[in-house]
Amino acid sequence: MKKTIFLSAVALLMVGALSAQKFFTREGKISFFSDAVVEKIEAHNNTATTVLDTETNRLEFAVLIKGFQFEKALMQEHFNENYMESDQFPKASFKGQLTPDSQVNWKADGVYQVKVAGSLSIHGKTQQVTLPATFTIKSGAIQGSSSFQVAVADYGIEIPAVVRDNIAKEINIKVQANYQIFNK
Numbered sequence: 001m002k003k004t005i006f007l008s009a010v011a012l013l014m015v016g017a018l019s020a021q022k023f024f025t026r027e028g029k030i031s032f033f034s035d036a037v038v039e040k041i042e043a044h045n046n047t048a049t050t051v052l053d054t055e056t057n058r059l060e061f062a063v064l065i066k067g068f069q070f071e072k073a074l075m076q077e078h079f080n081e082n083y084m085e086s087d088q089f090p091k092a093s094f095k096g097q098l099t100p101d102s103q104v105n106w107k108a109d110g111v112y113q114v115k116v117a118g119s120l121s122i123h124g125k126t127q128q129v130t131l132p133a134t135f136t137i138k139s140g141a142i143q144g145s146s147s148f149q150v151a152v153a154d155y156g157i158e159i160p161a162v163v164r165d166n167i168a169k170e171i172n173i174k175v176q177a178n179y180q181i182f183n184k
Helices: 002-014 073-083 161-166
Strands: 022-035 040-053 058-064 091-098 110-122 125-138 141-151 170-181
Touching: 022 058, 040 073, 040 141, 040 170, 091 125, 110 141
Parallel strands: none
Antiparallel strands: 022 040, 022 170, 040 058, 058 091, 091 110, 110 125, 125 141, 141 170
């Protein structure tokens, strides 16, 4: 039920400006890694929804927190219940736009290194961020990717003292999306 409501809300976002050339996917990949001294933690989510408007250079991502999969079930349980409180904060999102100095010719094949500035919301907290991104265009297909770090303290995620050495203070995040044309 929650997933249906979430996908409906994202669909409404996608039809905002009917004249704009929009691309989307519901199969965006987001991974995160905590590389701490005591333990390495990794999780993957292949169900991120993202919309790219090539006319306005706007970009949005949304991901359900419970969609992250861990190697160990106990890690996944602790992640959802103790750290991310995913019943209370069910999704993370990013809403932003390519910075004015980022140049992409959406109609020409190439690899474009850009910056995307906007609002990153995780665990009920929103921070203004500027993130590196790469767009690869080949034969009209658009692939986007990014790799960046997030400080858990910036988003109010509390790590109990007993496991503080098990979780890095900054989490490495990787994002990858293969966009499809959004047909009205």
